Amino acid sequence: MAKSKPVAAEVTQDNSLYNKKPWLTRARPYLIIAPSLLITIGILVPFVSAIFYSLTNYSFRSPNWKFIGLDNWINALTSPEYWHAIWVTIQYAAATTISEMLLGLGIAILLSRETRFTKILRVVLIFPLMIAPVIATLIWQLMTNNSVGIIEKFLNLFNIYNFTWSSSPKTALFTAALIDFWVYAPFVIVLILAGIQSLPKSPFEASRIDGGSAWFTFKNLTLPMLKPFLYIALIFRLMAAMQEFAIIFALTKGGPGDTLMNLSVTAYNTGFAFMKFGKSLPYILTLWLIINIISKRLVANWQKVMKQASGNS
């Protein structure tokens, strides 16, 4: 369906409507948008105050606070916790995004075959995505519980007892990523599946007639044409994974030790659990900075890819 172009407020085929005051006409779109912007920007005003407070030692536990300049920042940048938090953030984001993209792509391809089975599956496989991540963590904790969990009982059949899931530094990241995958893989799958279904048939027909192997088709036809969809999935998932809070918090609050202490959880613990508000802000602002930079690059790339894709079809 052809996308209709926006109608310029000033130029239109019918002049009768726009005989009102010109400035009102020009201002109209802004006026219409204004409420939504006010509402959302109003929420982001705190961002400025966040920078302000990061220069103080504000704490909820004592009513007195004072300016301490860049102390919070210096302390953060010289503390191992800070760099560890960045490292954990990267680890978690990489583990989840990579697994979700790769496996999601594979499952989407499997689902693109038109059978009765896949048609039903496409509908029900969306369910995990609808579950709140906190609830999903709860479910998985129950299932893997060493005393009553169904997965524990299943593993017992293979003589595996008391698997440590989220309790050991060696397996905690795996467990958290597993839950993240369970919730969010359907997101990637649905998106890529939609992409696959929107691909034109003719290039594939041509390739088959020419005797191209499945792998060849995939690499040189499918993947490039799916790029826009892959990009969208990547952007959304990566941005979300870098600031993941709910799953980790519900799972171990950042433990064991500091295995899962990414920037969000560290900031929360410092700022809320210990009420050291000023101290927590460098972590938050760092996170914001990282996300901002990466998302700008990715979105710019995506726009490029979109232009390429629409040029092809």
Next chain:
Amino acid sequence: MFSENQSLLSRLIQNLLLIIYSIFALFPLFWMALITFKSDLQMFNTTFFFTPTLENYKAVLIGTDYIKTFIDNVIVSGGAVLVSVLAGVPAAYALARFNFKYKEDLAFTILSFKFAPEILVILPLFMIYQKLHLYDTYLGLIWVYQLITMPLLIWVVRGYFEDISVEVEQAAELDGYPWYSVFWKILLPLIKPGLVASALLAFIFAWNSFTFSLQLSGFNIQTVTVASLRYIASDTVHYGQMAVAATIAALPEVILALLIQKHLVRGLSFGAVKG
């Protein structure tokens, strides 16, 4: 993409892989619903066969204020979506139809709200809300939830507006309808299915939110996500009750998801991908 003459083996393997993933994705939900009927004492030594009981449901629904929590969630999520629809649909229309300076910048700013780390928002907001007496109020939460619902609504509905060809509007205008009439009587009905689906999807995401309600409410208002943390009683662990809480929290969304099937892809990708 798949040729018609794939070997039987190949097809079997594909189906097998799909079945494995389906079990992975769906079994947890099934099992969780199952153990809501298991009593605490039977939790340890039975798996699938046990005598069902309703005492977990009774304990959660009647013994605690979980129903109020559920209703709180409805109010906050529904309220947030309502506000987003009221303010967002016109904004989406403006973005779709008008060309004006900074249009794309504004649009991307709205989109970037979705990417803002939640932690960044709640820490300063926590203090500001205290001062404004918005802490632990419906209004406060509904306002914060705009960060979740507004970008989604604006971007997706914008896409739906753009799908409607301009001729429809121009025809109406030629007939003498003023622009607000055109909007109200002609455009809205056309995008109604998409709008409803986006609203429901936004509702689901608002429903699932955890971080905001964790810190910006708690005494008077608790959402189900935060309340779910509570199902560990002080003298024994009530696994059955935890399961009840989780099941009740998850149920509405699963039902809603079935309703919005057709528009899901557009909603999830913020209008970037047409399903």
Next chain:
Amino acid sequence: MKRHWQKIITLTLAIAMILSLAACGGSTATTAAPAATTTAAAAGGGETSAAAAGFDWKQQDGSKLRVMFNQHPYAEAIIQKIPDFTALTGIEVEYSLTPEENYFDKVTTALNSKSGDPDIFMTGAYQVWEYAPAGYVEDLSTYINDAGKTSPDYDFADFYPGIVGSLQWDLVAGHKTGSGPQWALPLGFEMYSLAYNKSVFADLGLTPPKTMEELKALLPKLKEFNGPGSYALAIRGSRNWATIHPGYMTTFASYGAQDFVVEGNKLVSKVNSPESVAMTDEWVQMIKDGGAPSWSSYTWYQAGADLGAGKAAMLYDADCNGYFQNVEGASQEAGDIAWVPAPLPEGKSDIFSNMWTWAIAMNSSSKNKDAAWMFMQYFTSKEYTQWASVNAKVVDPARKSVFESADFQAVLDKAEGFAATFDAQIANTGIQFTPQPHFFETTTEWAATLQDIVGGKYKSTQEAMDALKKKMDEIVSDVEVG
């Protein structure tokens, strides 16, 4: 058609709002125990006799109170008796019950807002170290000593000195608890001892350990005592201050180690002292040799539940943790649990058990202080404590007369060794920590360090404790010692 949708949405929201308004009023005292009124009339005879000295239970008739409770049997016991309280005093009570997970965050926020809401809140001893210096808590000594406001039956001297003393502090960091204003009153308390499964021990011909060495020797013998998956000793391990303060801190203090000392006018952490490192080493080894594989996610609940389920043979935690599991019908192993005092380090003869008390305190911004005092003295009175300990699982009671009463001893008889362990440890039971306002942060770092040691992050315990000392010193660097 869209009007149709709008109508539906509006209607749904309207209904939701109406329902929520109805549900809002639901948290007033409307809970169980309808028969409580008759028992109260029988047991509370002493209170209703408006005693001489100008004290009258109805002096705050008509007031309204808001109370914040942590989800705990102590709170549930109080809730059962609120109707009696209201009948006696004419004071209405609204309360909220929050799980411990989120409870203190809520309290801190509420106190910080200085709105006067809640009037009364449940608290532990450590929280006083934060709240009192900030001025959030009312000093109760004036009320206790005011004959016009306090019932003559109150008998303040009946409280165990160590327990009620744990809530007295002169607000000087580094000074121990035990003297100063009375910041809260105990509802009950717990000490830390070793609970074990006596039938398992009998089957295997084992005797419960008296020392850490004996405990170590038992661990391999109890491995998989109940089939694969079962293990010897359940202890807490989650990334939380609550992991340090029960068994760990008790053993720590019994080794003679200290968390902080005062040097000059600063607090200096001593967690890397030889005693501390030796003790921590033993502790970590104990976890590796006989603890649960998922130890680092264990809270009070899981540890107790494992003992009750027959998955752990011993539990080194609060005495009442095992007690709750032992109540008839509470768990699989109910009835088979017994107690011995906490294991002693070699060469030591005194157990210095740490303690925890759930107490109630008054918000200094409360607008109903006198009415709040009525509530507080009622629910820490002899009559109520007697009823609660005998009937509502309030263990251990903070009042000597209640503990030693025949009725309560009869209840304790079902818990073998419980009373004897209590008597053996009560003399030295007190807060083993050094009071300071950053208690939670330092102790949570402590727990995280323990997790890291068990997880193998450090080459040696000494290295880990050195790193912990640095962190702790930095955290308390802004604390001034008087």
